[in-house]
Amino acid sequence: xxxVVSAAVAIVVITAxxxxxxxxxxxxxxxxxxxxxxNGSLITEDxxxxxxxxxxxxxxxxxxxxxxxxxTSPAYNAGATTFANLGPTNQQLAKNVQAAARAILKLxxxxxxxxxxxxxxxxAVTTSASGIDPEISLAYAQLQSARVxxxxxLPLATVKQLISKYTIGRSWGFFGEPGVNVLELNLALDxxxxx
Amino acid sequence: xxxxxxxxxxxYALALIALGYPLGMWMARIFTVPRVAGRxxxxxxxxFYRVVRTDPKREQDWKGYGLTVLVFSxxxxxxxxxxxxxxxxLFLNPDHMKGVPSHLSLNTAASFIxxxxxxxxxxxxxxxxxxxxxxxxxxxxxxxxVGIAVLAAVIRGIARRSxxxxxxFWVDLYRTLVYLLLPLCLVVATxxxxxxxxxxxxxxxxxxxxxxxxxxxxRGPVASQIAMKQLGTNGGGxxxxxxxxxxxxxxxxxxxxxxxxxxLIPAAExxxxxxxxxxxxxxxxxxxxxxxxxxxxxxxxxxxxxxxSAVLRNSGVNITQSSQQSGGNMADKEIRFGQAATTNWxxxxxxxxxxxxxxGFDAMTPAGGAVPLVNLFLGEVIFGGVGSGLYGMFxxxxxxxxxxxxxxGRTPEWLGKKIEAREIKYAALGALFCPTMxxxxxxxxxATKAGMASIFxxxxxxxxxxxxxxxxxxxxxGSAFAGFGxxxxxxxxxxxxxxxxxxxxxxxxxxxxxxxxxxKIVPASAGTFRTDGPTxxxxxxxxxxxxxxxxxxxxxxxxxxxxxxxH
Numbered sequence: 041x042x043x044v045v046s047a048a049v050a051i052v053v054i055t056a057x058x059x060x061x062x063x064x065x066x067x068x069x070x071x072x073x074x075x076x077x078x079n080g081s082l083i084t085e086d087x088x089x090x091x092x093x094x095x096x097x098x099x100x101x102x103x104x105x106x107x108x109x110x111x112t113s114p115a116y117n118a119g120a121t122t123f124a125n126l127g128p129t130n131q132q133l134a135k136n137v138q139a140a141a142r143a144i145l146k147l148x149x150x151x152x153x154x155x156x157x158x159x160x161x162x163x164a165v166t167t168s169a170s171g172i173d174p175e176i177s178l179a180y181a182q183l184q185s186a187r188v189x190x191x192x193x194l195p196l197a198t199v200k201q202l203i204s205k206y207t208i209g210r211s212w213g214f215f216g217e218p219g220v221n222v223l224e225l226n227l228a229l230d231x232x233x234x235x
Numbered sequence: 236x237x238x239x240x241x242x243x244x245x246x247y248a249l250a251l252i253a254l255g256y257p258l259g260m261w262m263a264r265i266f267t268v269p270r271v272a273g274r275x276x277x278x279x280x281x282x283f284y285r286v287v288r289t290d291p292k293r294e295q296d297w298k299g300y301g302l303t304v305l306v307f308s309x310x311x312x313x314x315x316x317x318x319x320x321x322x323x324x325l326f327l328n329p330d331h332m333k334g335v336p337s338h339l340s341l342n343t344a345a346s347f348i349x350x351x352x353x354x355x356x357x358x359x360x361x362x363x364x365x366x367x368x369x370x371x372x373x374x375x376x377x378x379x380x381v382g383i384a385v386l387a388a389v390i391r392g393i394a395r396r397s398x399x400x401x402x403x404f405w406v407d408l409y410r411t412l413v414y415l416l417l418p419l420c421l422v423v424a425t426x427x428x429x430x431x432x433x434x435x436x437x438x439x440x441x442x443x444x445x446x447x448x449x450x451x452x453x454r455g456p457v458a459s460q461i462a463m464k465q466l467g468t469n470g471g472g473x474x475x476x477x478x479x480x481x482x483x484x485x486x487x488x489x490x491x492x493x494x495x496x497x498x499l500i501p502a503a504e505x506x507x508x509x510x511x512x513x514x515x516x517x518x519x520x521x522x523x524x525x526x527x528x529x530x531x532x533x534x535x536x537x538x539x540x541x542x543x544s545a546v547l548r549n550s551g552v553n554i555t556q557s558s559q560q561s562g563g564n565m566a567d568k569e570i571r572f573g574q575a576a577t578t579n580w581x582x583x584x585x586x587x588x589x590x591x592x593x594x595g596f597d598a599m600t601p602a603g604g605a606v607p608l609v610n611l612f613l614g615e616v617i618f619g620g621v622g623s624g625l626y627g628m629f630x631x632x633x634x635x636x637x638x639x640x641x642x643x644g645r646t647p648e649w650l651g652k653k654i655e656a657r658e659i660k661y662a663a664l665g666a667l668f669c670p671t672m673x674x675x676x677x678x679x680x681x682a683t684k685a686g687m688a689s690i691f692x693x694x695x696x697x698x699x700x701x702x703x704x705x706x707x708x709x710x711x712x713g714s715a716f717a718g719f720g721x722x723x724x725x726x727x728x729x730x731x732x733x734x735x736x737x738x739x740x741x742x743x744x745x746x747x748x749x750x751x752x753x754x755k756i757v758p759a760s761a762g763t764f765r766t767d768g769p770t771x772x773x774x775x776x777x778x779x780x781x782x783x784x785x786x787x788x789x790x791x792x793x794x795x796x797x798x799x800x801x802h
Contacts, residue, residue, distance in 0.1 A: 042288070043302060043303050043306040043307070044306055044310065045288065046287040046288055046289060046303075046307075046405065047303075047306050047307040047310045047311075048310060049286050049287050049288075050287050050307065050405070050408075051307075051310060051311055051314060053283065053286065053287075054373060054376070054377060054412070055314075055369055055373050058372070058373050058376045058377075058412070058417075059368055059369030059370070059372065059373040060368070060369060062417065062420065062421075062459060063368045063372065063434075063456045063459040063460070066421075066424050066425075066428070066434055066456070066458060066459040067434050067435060067436055067456055067459070069425070069428075070428045070434035070435070070458065071434075071435065073428075074428050074429055077428055077429065077430070077431045077432070077433070078428055078433055078434045078435050078458075079433060079435050079437065079440070079454065080433045080435070080440050080452055080454040080482065081431050081433075081485070082440055082442070082452070088443060089440060089441070089442040089443070090442055090443060090444065090445060091442045091444055091445070091450060091452075092440070092442065092452050093431075094431060094481035094482055094485055095450070095452055095481065095482075097442075097444040097445070097446075097448070097450050098444070098446075098448070099445070099446065100446065101446055104445070104446075108570075111567075116450070117451070118450055118451060118452040118453060119359060119360060119439055119451035119452065119453045120357055120359065120360050120453075120475065121357070121359070121453075121474045121475045121476035121479075121480045122357070122475050122476055123476055123479070123567040123595035123597065123598065124566065124567055124595070124598065125567070125595060125597040125598065125691060125692070126566070126597070126598055126692070127597055127598065127692040127696035127699075127798075128544035128545065128546060128564070128566075128598065128599065128600050128601060128604075128696075128798070129544075129545070129546070129601075129694075129695075129696060129798055129801055130546075130692050130696065133544075133546050133566065133598075134546045134549075134550065137546060137547065137550045137552065138550060141550065141551075141552055156551075157550070157551040157552055158551055158552070158553055159553065160552045160553060161552070161553050161559070161560045161562075162543070162547060162552050162553060162554045162560070162562060162563070162564075162565045163560060163561075163565045163570060164552075165550070165552050166547070166564075166565045166566040166567070166568075167566060167567060168479070168567070168568065168569050168570070169476050169479025169480070169567050169568055169569045169592075169593065169594045169595055170474070170476040170479045170480040170481060170569065171476065172480070172481065173481070173569050173570055174481055175569075175570040175571055176570060177559060177560035177561065177570055178558070178559040178560065179553070179557070179559035179560040180560070182559065208486075208571070210487050211486050211487035211488030211489075211491070212488060214243065214246075214487075215243060215486075215487035215488050215490065215491045215576070216486065216487015216488070216490055216491075216571050216572055216573070216576050217487070217561045217570065217571060217572060217573030217575075217576070219570035219571050223445075226445055227445065230445065
């Protein structure tokens with residue numbers, strides 16, 4: 041009984057300190073010191089929120105770079121992330137990969153003469169862990185550059201320049217892997233086209 | 236070979252030792268000295284003891300200590316259940332989440348008090364901010380602190396002679412929470428916010444995409460929770476895809492920090508152990524054994540994943556690693572981590588009882604996916620969960636010195652204490668209980684229609700999913716081959732697995748500590764088996780492989796091995 045009373049008091053104290061004190065302190069600090077990151081790294085254009093630097097948004101138009109496939113429902117749902125969870129021997133995985141590859145060949149083929157399935161990087165046909173991976177591999181960005189340049193009537197060199205500008209390298213040049221942030225790249229392209 | 240990726244893993248291992256050592260010394264201090272900090276902090280500490288009505292100088296024996304832990308945990312279980320059921324009527328619920336169904340609430344409450352963090356739900360669309368912050372995240376602190384407190388008590392038992400008590404639970408709990416976990420959390424949470432993890436009380440954001448669609452972006456008090464879920468080997472994510480989600484883990488650096496946080500305290504505990512029992516070389520041997528198994532995991536998972544699954548290889552797409560792409564099996568993995576950082580995380584999280592993931596296990600190759608499965612089954616003693624990992628390792632150490640004693644024909648000794656029938660029984664119970672329960676529950680689940688309803692992928696892979704689910708819950712890991720669905724059957728079976736899997740080994744460890752505390756020290760002689768050289772490292776790894784490894788082998792042949800052969 042003595043234990044029960046002690047435990048009940050401890051639960052109240054601990055919940056107050058670690059359930060409210062600590063997160064509220066961190067929230068206050070974050071809002072002051074890192075307000076952009078703390079609110080979801082949102083990107084604003086003309087006062088309107090157009091997305092987050094950290095979330096794919098499902099580009100389909102030919103003038104944009106496209107992201108990796110997504111297993112969320114609906115696709116690229118930043119409110120309900122999920123893996124695809126298709127095992128390595130699951131036939132559905134084989135079907136999805138083939139379908140994604142066919143779609144890419146059809147879309148990019150006309151702009152890349154001689155394009156075959158062997159030129160498609162693996163990240164272009166596989167779902168990401170979150171379903172909202174904001175990045176694509178450098179290889180997939182290069183593959184899409186010819187189409188985007190042609191549709192937008194921009195010099196290929198300009199598009200490639202923007203790709204390298206929005207390539208996020210390894211942290212401190214060492215940790216993780218490089219990738220291209222698709223939303224930032226597409227925003228820059230829109231600006232380039234309208235100027 | 237992936238040279239850059241391997242050097243990332245090497246730097247990780249070195250950083251773990253460099254940070255673990257000083258932290259271990261600090262932990263040894265907070266569990267042994269009468270006053271940790273200056274007058275101000277000390278008066279707050281004494282205030283806590285007054286409100287929970289304990290005399291910090293009065294210690295408990297192992298039964299009293301265990302009973303306090305149990306009462307505290309069960310009461311918290313009830314509170315957590317109530318918060319989930321009532322969240323729809325409570326405050327801090329900007330996205331209007333409804334009350335959580337009862338079977339799921341029971342499972343989730345059990346999951347968080349046992350440091351498992353198995354999740355049959357997606358956090359961002361099930362739990363209110365109140366539940367996440369004041370319910371689940373509090374347990375991230377508390378369940379971790381309970382594990383560490385019990386470990387400290389068991390180590391005291393090993394270090395003491397002719398003593399009937401092993402410590403005061405409230406003192407150990409308070410000191411772990413305030414002098415260890417809170418300062419570390421403040422540092423890690425700050426670093427994560429800087430890297431881009433949200434920390435806000437605003438509800439989800441709404442964006443109008445460049446193509447004119449409306450996008451909902453889930454956010455919340457994420458960073459404060461993620462920092463603790465990693466440090467306390469909890470693993471329960473704010474988001475469904477856990478640390479694969481950019482909002483939980485936005486960069487290569489955040490990934491490195493979170494991976495360090497996963498194994499930091501478990502590694503530090505080994506140094507703390509060495510300090511508290513005055514056997515630095517023995518602790519180093521234990522650490523070496525842990526690193527051996529860690530490296531085996533990396534050595535199997537990384538090449539398998541880089542080689543890619545048969546489906547991807549046969550499809551004809553380019554999976555070759557180059558400066559342009561990480562390549563390999565990218566299914567359910569993120570670009571910014573690629574293969575090496577995902578392997579590193581996968582091995583770390585399954586060696587510890589963390590259970591967070593930065594890529595999907597379900598989509599891994601058969602050999603790659605077998606690594607976390609086997610790691611869990613070893614009882615998570617390779618670094619292991621905070622507290623529970625090292626006290627789990629003690630079971631294997633006792634068995635190892637017993638085996639060595641049989642070979643040389645002497646009464647086995649460990650750190651000057653004679654190991655007799657009673658200690659062996661506790662160690663065997665602690666080491667074998669969870670593997671036995673995993674196999675039993677997985678078999679029952681496979682044999683019943685209600686159990687089969689949870690399976691997502693058909694055939695052999697479905698068996699692996701089931702085995703992994705009970706492996707993960709019984710061993711309080713919480714990671715998942717996520718293709719394992721919620722039913723009332725799986726929720727309730729899981730609840731039992733987590734509770735029993737947490738408290739039976741914990742009590743076995745406390746009993747072991749209590750029994751050792753009573754013993755006298757026998758001076759080492761020429762015939763004493765040395766527990767600090769390479770021979771001991773080999774013996775310890777061998778004992779772990781033989782006891783737990785062989786138990787899972789038949790089940791492995793039915794799952795990943797058949798699947799590998801089917802390729």
